[in-house]
Amino acid sequence: MALSRSLAAVLFIFLSCNATVPSLATSDGFLQCLSAAIPEELLYMQSSPSFTSVLVSSIRNPKFSTPSMVKPLVIVTPTNASHVQAAVVCGRQNDVRIRVRSGGHDYEGLSYRSARPEVFAVVDLANLRSVSVDQTAATAWVDSGATLGELYYAISKASNTLAFPAGLCPTIGVGGHLSGGGFGMLLRKYGAAIDNVLDATLVDANGRLLDKEAMGADVFWAIRGGGGASFGIVLSWKVNLVSVPPTVTMFSVPKSVNEGAVDVLTKWQEVAPALPDDLFIRVLVQNQGANFQSMYLGTCDTLLPLMGSSFPELGLNRAHCKEMSWIQSVPYIYLGSTATVADILNRATSTTSFSKATSDYVRQAIPKDVWVQIFAWLSKPNAGLMITEPYGGKISSFPETATPFPHRDGVLYNIQYMNFWSAATDGSAQTKWLKDFYTFMAPYVSQNPREAYVNYRDLDLGENTVVGNVTNYEAAKVWGEKYYKGNFERLAMAKGEVDPDDYFRNEQSIPPLVPSK
Known part of the structure; x- marks a missing residue:
């Protein structure tokens, strides 16, 4: 993992946030908080000349880049874990919610836009894209901002008989793909991508950086298929690599x-x-x-x-x-017979x-x-x-x-x-x-x-309603049980465990279900 675990940039903010409750949450306060903890060149305010180009850089459905789109207040482009932690802590302190983008392929665009009027920020993980392959152990650590193409390419450089069972499109971001399940042409041989996840690192709603052990069994279960941006921000994943013939x-x-x-x-x-x-x-x-x-x-x-x-x-x-080889099949099936392996590293879409x-x-x-x-x-x-x-x-x-x-x-x-x-x-x-x-x-x-x-997200299946500043569980069941069947209640319990105040939420996020005491 190429993610810094340094908390120096956020400890003061975090302690201040938890020592007092702000009397007035403002956008200005949020931006000032970010600027104190994150280098200026990693922040793109709406007034920034590059704001629009950064916003549209991984919008895969142009209908969400129209002038009427509800845009984020700021786009944060972190280069290490402490920047993500700072964004969460500043957001909690100033009542500004966070949406998280890895590849931008989400079908309703909820990783970078709101379907309703709302003040929010986007944490764009595109700079967190390291892939580290352990050929001997047949495992890899991959950052959420990497694309499937970048993951596949790194695996192929380590071995021509190892692969990972995920989706066909090489520009899909690893973070969102694994958060919803993830499957492709190896699904019958090796299952879904989430069936091959061994560990993960998560920034929770309190800004803590957690691994599998620290987040606990219920939350680790939930992030492997429970949908993106409900339980925190997953920064990286440890995955099991699978065997393929030459x-x-x-x-x-x-x-x-x-x-x-x-x-x-x-x-x-x-x-x-x-x-x-x-x-x-x-x-x-x-x-x-x-x-x-x-x-x-x-x-x-x-x-x-x-x-x-x-x-x-x-x-x-x-x-x-x-x-052909397995890695040659990746561009062949998605980009056509004339595409090369190097083409799967292209993050742009046309x-x-x-x-x-x-x-x-x-x-x-x-x-x-x-x-x-x-x-x-x-x-x-x-x-x-x-x-x-x-x-x-x-x-x-x-x-x-x-x-x-x-x-x-x-x-x-x-x-x-x-x-x-x-x-x-x-x-x-x-x-x-x-x-x-x-x-x-x-x-x-x-x-x-x-x-x-859930990775073919459709808001026509239902949208959340908020009651008392928390997503209503019964209303969410309308869409939730279609995606998750009987697992929906357990997901809501996991949400109640890690984010009971429902900080991470969107139009189809998991609601918190907290047992009565």
Whole structure:
């Protein structure tokens, strides 16, 4: 870890904060407090010439960079742990809340904007991005501000047979990704990212720097899948690295409706979760076609007979196979066949499309006639797409209570629905299509609750209400049990343990539940 544990810059502020209660909390007081503890060049006030460029530097959805966005009072760009501690202590002292950004991929932008009028600051962890790999122990410490691409690249430099089972997009920030669960093409072999977290460092609501032992079992359980920015600011993670062979095989097989996509999809949803754990086949469904994308932990020579016996309907042949190393598969699957490994270090994004997304989990195979209707929906004007990813294997072997991420045994696959539009339109037609399609899918997906994935955050599932300056637990259950099922109550208890005053909160943060004395 490259994080300073020095408290010298914040001890005086912390002690003063806890010795007296300010009679009047002001923005000026907050900024003065920050300036006394953090170098000026790490603070970007709204009046700073670089404020806008820093703010938009990792906004991945341009619809949240419009003039109407509720912007932070200041952006703090810490270079060590003491700066983060100071931001929290100053915020508590002056009644200014903190939002935390690692990669900026959160679908509702809650790491850097507020959906309601509010005075808040952003702690942007982009400068905290160290990765330290221990090849012998097959572990790594990674700072929350690192991207998945930076983590993967560092692992590949240490070994060509080690990997980490997380997401596909290399610009995703490690902090937010692990906070919500995190999964990708190794999920069937090695589970979710959080299933491979060994330790972490956390700045809590009192500005203390805690490791796994100090934060306690309940809080350590909660930060591994309980969503970002509810329990504190996780600065770094110790993760278990997993074994991959020197050669993996990728394939991409498109099927149109005229080529039997309905039949192949109907079969896929039964076969994909039951295949050997070394084989992962996801599907992008859009317009009148389905694209079957796969990673196999082995060579084409061993993949072909396996597919021939297990899933002949897809028609895989040698021409579809692309053999490469695991690290080469990262740019290949996300950036395309011409991308290089070095491209995964690029933290910038060039998208100009606005977007909206939501999610589902499927526990019973969708009938063939419904797939026909799904393709009709995907062919409508202003339609979006579906991304389906199979479960089974390792991710399904853990109990639902092992981590806050409860989507385990019995899940066939998850669905991500997305739609896009340009700044030239208001997006109403595209968001209406998404909402209507989500309603259509209700009978065919999980129920009671209708499950959703917190890293595909959707405020349409519900928003928090605040009663007496604390998030209301009963109101939060409306969205909380969709993300967490029966784990939601335990998350609220952990929140009550580490942040009973609900300092870290946003529109979908975990509410504190404190037992009556």
